[in-house]
Amino acid sequence: MNGHGFIVLDAHCDTISKILDTKQELNTNHCHFDLQRTQKYQGYIQFFAAWIDPMYSPHHSLRRGLQIIDELYQQADKYQDKIEVVTNYDEMLKAVNHNKLAAFITVEGGEILQGDIRVLRMLYRMGVRSLCLTWNGRNEIADGAEEERTKGGLTNFGIEVVKEMNRLGMIIDVSHISTAGFWDVIANTRQPIMASHSNSKDICNHVRNLSKEQFEAMIHNGGVVGINFYPPFLNENGNAGMTDIIKHIEYFMALGGENHVGIGADLDGIDQTPENINGVEDIEILFNELLKLNYSQQQVEKIASGNFIRLIKEVLKN
Numbered sequence: 001m002n003g004h005g006f007i008v009l010d011a012h013c014d015t016i017s018k019i020l021d022t023k024q025e026l027n028t029n030h031c032h033f034d035l036q037r038t039q040k041y042q043g044y045i046q047f048f049a050a051w052i053d054p055m056y057s058p059h060h061s062l063r064r065g066l067q068i069i070d071e072l073y074q075q076a077d078k079y080q081d082k083i084e085v086v087t088n089y090d091e092m093l094k095a096v097n098h099n100k101l102a103a104f105i106t107v108e109g110g111e112i113l114q115g116d117i118r119v120l121r122m123l124y125r126m127g128v129r130s131l132c133l134t135w136n137g138r139n140e141i142a143d144g145a146e147e148e149r150t151k152g153g154l155t156n157f158g159i160e161v162v163k164e165m166n167r168l169g170m171i172i173d174v175s176h177i178s179t180a181g182f183w184d185v186i187a188n189t190r191q192p193i194m195a196s197h198s199n200s201k202d203i204c205n206h207v208r209n210l211s212k213e214q215f216e217a218m219i220h221n222g223g224v225v226g227i228n229f230y231p232p233f234l235n236e237n238g239n240a241g242m243t244d245i246i247k248h249i250e251y252f253m254a255l256g257g258e259n260h261v262g263i264g265a266d267l268d269g270i271d272q273t274p275e276n277i278n279g280v281e282d283i284e285i286l287f288n289e290l291l292k293l294n295y296s297q298q299q300v301e302k303i304a305s306g307n308f309i310r311l312i313k314e315v316l317k318n
Contacts, residue, residue, distance in 0.1 A: 006287055007043035007096060009305035010280075011226035011262060012106070012175070012197035014269035016048050016072045026075035027082065032267035032279040035082045035101060040281065043096035045104070045305060047130065047196060048072050051269065052109035054137060062119060065112040069105055069126060076103060087127050089313040104312075106130035106173065106196070110141035110161065117160055124168050129316055131165065132173035132196065133158065134181065136208075142181035145207045153180035154188070162188045169317030174198075175208070175226075175264070182214055191315050192222035194308070197264030199225075199233045199248045206233050215252060219260050222314070224307045225252065226264020231272055241275040242289055249290070249303065258299060262308040 015033040019026055028036045038044040050068035052061045076085050084095040086102045095102035105126070110133045113119045120131070133154075134144035141161050143152035154162065162185055165172050172193040174182050185193060195218065201209040210218070210225065218225055227248055234240035234248065252261045267273075267280060276282065290300045 005042055006284070006301060006304040007045065008038075008041050008283060009045040009047075009262060009308045010267070010283070011047045011194060011224075011264035011308055012049055012108075012228075012269070013046060013265065013267040014049055014051050014108075015267060016068050016075070017051050017053075018268045019075070020068055020071040025078075026072075027079050032270075032273065034280070035079055037279060037281040038101055039082075041284070043099075043102075043305075045092060045096065045102040045309070047104045047106045047264075049106045049108040049132070049196075049269070050112070050128075052107070052111045052135065054111075054135065057111045057139070058114065061109070061111040062114055065107055065109075065123075069128070072103065072105060085127055087129055088316045088318050089309070092309075092312060104129050106132065106171075108132040108173075108176070109135040109139070110158075111135070111139045113140065113161070115140040115157060117157075117164055120161060120164055121168070124170060128170070130171040130173050130194070130196070131161070132175055133161065133185070134177050136176055142184070143178040144181075145176050145178060147178055148207065150178075151180050152178060154184035158184070159188050166191045169315060171311065171315050175228075179211075179214075183217075186217050186221060189221070192224070192311055193218070194223055194311060195225045195264075197226050197228040197266045197269075199228050200251045203248050203251050204233060204235050208233055212255065215255055215257065215260075219256055222260075222311075224260050224262050224311045225257070226262045226308070229265040229267070229274055229277060230270040231274055234274065239275070242277070242285060245274060245286060246289060246293070258302060259307055259310070261303055262305070263303065
């Protein structure tokens with residue numbers, strides 16, 4: 001079975017920030033991702049991240065986030081025959097059935113809230129359906145992955161954000177959060193969560209990756225982890241290929257993660273890609289390799305999109 005036969009869901013890319021800054025188009029560009037290249041797939045669902053670069057904090061993080069969100073809407077208006085911004089399971093299915101890319105808006109970095117829960121509610125009204133609580137540093141919600149020394153987790157405001165995201169029906173994203181923050185989220189959420197673009201710490205000991213215990217907690221929570229294609233997160237020598245991506249999938253599958261692994265390639269958020277993966281057009285190679293390794297059609301479908309689709313159906317209310 002050729003990879004073309006799968007609907008693909010990628011839980012994280014930074015293409016919108018990139019085209020905003022480089023004044024390119026979403027339809028066709030020199031980035032890792034464009035609409036033209038997704039047309040080869042049976043259907044494509046993309047979580048587009050508005051990444052809040054720390055250089056915009058603390059005073060301009062909200063403005064920067066709004067600029068990126070606006071850019072996605074502008075591009076969606078321009079290429080409305082190929083892409084539709086969606087906010088729930090039914091809208092996503094409708095877009096895919098009409099041969100359009102289904103686009104979810106996510107935000108990477110809780111700095112966008114600037115410590116105000118009302119901003120979260122307004123972002124929800126604008127169509128944002130997921131928030132990656134931190135980037136690598138500290139913000140009003142929690143400590144990020146590179147702040148491990150302090151052992152800091154969620155703040156009181158962070159717990160309020162988790163509870164409000166549960167109430168609204170937004171997917172909490174724990175990629176980039178500190179270890180203590182991760183466990184605080186697990187303790188406080190009533191909904192399944194995701195780590196949109198993180199790998200296994202046992203396979204590659206990087207601060208951005210998840211421990212065995214964290215992944216097992218994600219399984220228990222009903223969450224999903226998106227495998228990141230960034231070579232430094234795949235192995236310790238930083239030159240990675242398809243076999244490295246598969247090692248992380250195999251490890252998570254061996255822990256009982258068949259219903260909890262997906263793709264979070266981090267396209268256009270990374271400065272290098274694995275060997276033979278130039279962009280979105282090559283993601284299908286992974287699915288074909290898994291089929292060659294005797295993964296069943298159903299297992300590959302779950303990794304390609306099924307597990308994240310289930311998460312969307314469970315968490316996103318409208």
